[in-house]
Amino acid sequence: xxxxxxxxxxxxxxxxxxxxxxxxxxxxxxxxxxxxxxxxxxxxxxxxxxxxxxxxxxxxxxxxxxxxxxxxxxxxxxxxxxxxxxxxxxxxxxxxxxxxxxxxxxxxxxxxxxxxxxxxxxxxxxxxxxxxxxxxxxxxxxxxxxxxxxxxxxxxxxxxxxx
Numbered sequence: 400x401x402x403x404x405x406x407x408x409x410x411x412x413x414x415x416x417x418x419x420x421x422x423x424x425x426x427x428x429x430x431x432x433x434x435x436x437x438x439x440x441x442x443x444x445x446x447x448x449x450x451x452x453x454x455x456x457x458x459x460x461x462x463x464x465x466x467x468x469x470x471x472x473x474x475x476x477x478x479x480x481x482x483x484x485x486x487x488x489x490x491x492x493x494x495x496x497x498x499x500x501x502x503x504x505x506x507x508x509x510x511x512x513x514x515x516x517x518x519x520x521x522x523x524x525x526x527x528x529x530x531x532x533x534x535x536x537x538x539x540x541x542x543x544x545x546x547x548x549x550x551x552x553x554x555x556x557x558x559x560x561x562x
Contacts, residue, residue, distance in 0.1 A: 424480075426530045501533075
């Protein structure tokens, strides 16, 4: 019978994950409800080549969609707070959510969105997404390394229990 046993890295990884999840939850909420607004969406659409009228017509629908996606990421990041419980399913949820969030700068978010955020808010406009998306990429790398090294979620080791 194979059993999962904590290693010295197990609790550290769980604490890191929970702390990062708290930061990502707050950062995603800030991005979703403060930075992303109708003005920013319209501006990014104009930067992408739409006319003022086209952007004004399309922006409300896109804003609603982006807010829904943001809420899903907020919920997913909040589930990462359960990392302290050590449940295996939380590891996989955290990994999936953070893979999705880390994909933002790699083509999932058009460059016009970043430019619009900079134009309207300065560097503060991209700070939440830089922290959440960049941090998510780092967390994914850490989780994958721990998975490769220990072959188990949460840096657990295994041993064979004698019968």
